[in-house]
Amino acid sequence: MPHDPHSHGHAGDHGNHGHSDNELDGMAARVKALETILTDKGLIDPAAVDAIIETYETRVGPRNGARVVAKAWSDPAYADWLKQDATAAIDALGYSGRQGEHMQAVFNTPETHNLVVCTLCSCYPWSVLGLPPVWYKSPPYRSRAVIDPRGVLAEFGVVLAADRKIRVWDSTAELRYLVVPMRPSGTEGWDADALAPLVTRDSMIGAGLVHSPGDDA
Amino acid sequence: MNGPQDLGGQMGFGPVAPEADEPLFHAAWEKRALGITIACGAMGAWSIDESRFTRESLHPLDYYGSSYYEIWTKAIERLLLRHGFVDRDELSTGQKLRDGARPKRVLKADDVAAALARGTPADRTVSHAPRFVAGDKVRTRLIHPEGHTRLPRYARGRAGRIEAARGAFVFPDTHAHGAGEAPDHLYTVVFSAADIWGEGADPTLEVSVDAWESYLDPA
Numbered sequence: 064m065p066h067d068p069h070s071h072g073h074a075g076d077h078g079n080h081g082h083s084d085n086e087l088d089g090m091a092a093r094v095k096a097l098e099t100i101l102t103d104k105g106l107i108d109p110a111a112v113d114a115i116i117e118t119y120e121t122r123v124g125p126r127n128g129a130r131v132v133a134k135a136w137s138d139p140a141y142a143d144w145l146k147q148d149a150t151a152a153i154d155a156l157g158y159s160g161r162q163g164e165h166m167q168a169v170f171n172t173p174e175t176h177n178l179v180v181c182t183l184c185s186c187y188p189w190s191v192l193g194l195p196p197v198w199y200k201s202p203p204y205r206s207r208a209v210i211d212p213r214g215v216l217a218e219f220g221v222v223l224a225a226d227r228k229i230r231v232w233d234s235t236a237e238l239r240y241l242v243v244p245m246r247p248s249g250t251e252g253w254d255a256d257a258l259a260p261l262v263t264r265d266s267m268i269g270a271g272l273v274h275s276p277g278d279d280a
Numbered sequence: 281m282n283g284p285q286d287l288g289g290q291m292g293f294g295p296v297a298p299e300a301d302e303p304l305f306h307a308a309w310e311k312r313a314l315g316i317t318i319a320c321g322a323m324g325a326w327s328i329d330e331s332r333f334t335r336e337s338l339h340p341l342d343y344y345g346s347s348y349y350e351i352w353t354k355a356i357e358r359l360l361l362r363h364g365f366v367d368r369d370e371l372s373t374g375q376k377l378r379d380g381a382r383p384k385r386v387l388k389a390d391d392v393a394a395a396l397a398r399g400t401p402a403d404r405t406v407s408h409a410p411r412f413v414a415g416d417k418v419r420t421r422l423i424h425p426e427g428h429t430r431l432p433r434y435a436r437g438r439a440g441r442i443e444a445a446r447g448a449f450v451f452p453d454t455h456a457h458g459a460g461e462a463p464d465h466l467y468t469v470v471f472s473a474a475d476i477w478g479e480g481a482d483p484t485l486e487v488s489v490d491a492w493e494s495y496l497d498p499a
Binding site for chain 2: 090091092093094095096097098099100101103104105106107108110111112113114115116118119120123159160161162163164165180182183184185190193194196197198200201202203204205206207208209210211212213215218219225226227228229230231232233234235236237238265270
């Protein structure tokens with residue numbers, strides 16, 4: 064698989080080799096030193112750092128967003144609310160807070176496909192999608208999403224009809240965008256609990272589509 | 281600033297190369313870097329805008345040669361130095377050598393859930409009316425501020441259309457530099473790809489940015 068050498072932590076990236084916990088390389092030592100100083104000075108509480116990590120490892124992730132999308136698919140009144148006031152509609156499902164304070168939901172249609180990017184940094188709707196993947200924060204995606212979205216989508220295996228409009232949302236302020244993908248065929252009559260597992264993280268960024276059940280494409 | 285962070289339309293970075301079954305973190309230190317960055321932010325000494333400006337102020341070679349958590353770590357060191365919480369000799373020795381500035385608050389483990397659930401809302405109430413309404417034609421200003429701005433280069437000096445007025449929000453261009461929140465109206469402004477990229481632009485493409493009122497002139 065092709066890799067931009069700068070798209071991951073080139074010094075600290077051992078994640079693909081399964082021994083990330085026992086390396087004391089440059090960045091590991093640097094962060095450990097920083098945490099030691101801050102702790103000794105009483106500026107941070109290491110248990111708070113643990114709690115932050117645990118939040119994003121176990122509680123806040125793309126399953127939250129998938130439940131929002133599944134509810135919108137199965138409940139037209141909720142979909143309308145999500146369209147009008149996404150912050151409140153998402154909060155009503157219990158997902159709110161950091162990097163989701165001001166939400167907008169953008170709905171894919173047969174005419175228009177939506178794609179979200181942050182060209183200037185890494186703005187991403189944490190409250191519904193959790194922490195962003197490395198590719199979302201890296202120069203290849205941030206540079207090309209606004210000028211060559213079809214080329215970018217092809218790298219995710221997504222090919223849109225040539226006349227399908229594409230709308231790219233560059234997250235330049237504190238609004239955070241959640242893409243509501245189109246509901247796939249073959250799910251007629253399914254309830255939200257059945258629909259949610261179909262909804263992928265990438266589809267809620269616009270970098271993927273939701274496929275019909277049993278369709279591995 | 282016209283810094284390394286302003287990536288829209290840049291070329292030469294190669295394919296996106298999404299990683300299948302990507303782990304949440306690629307090394308244990310990344311977890312700590314995330315937690316330290318959020319915990320330090322909770323001290324209340326700097327804003328998200330100052331954080332972003334600090335990250336984009338890394339030398340371009342450093343910025344492009346660093347993973348995102350490396351960028352965060354290098355920026356948090358600079359923020360801590362600038363605000364007097366740590367000194368260089370402490371960072372180089374990895375030891376507390378003296379007391380430094382005291383924070384307004386220290387985030388405790390018991391308060392993490394509430395703090396993360398609360399976030400940091402940036403919307404504000406302002407008394408002045410919005411200058412634009414949905415449907416208005418505008419042109420973004422052609423500006424090159426040396427300080428922080430959230431108007432990307434590719435979207436400067438461009439003809440666009442107000443799609444939605446979003447209410448008033450803290451203005452990053454002042455807030456990043458300790459010059460106050462100066463809240464102003466924010467709009468989603470949409471551009472045709474042809475108006476941004478010109479010849480050869482994808483005819484099916486529109487791009488939007490969220491732009492503060494002072495970035496915009498009537499067109």
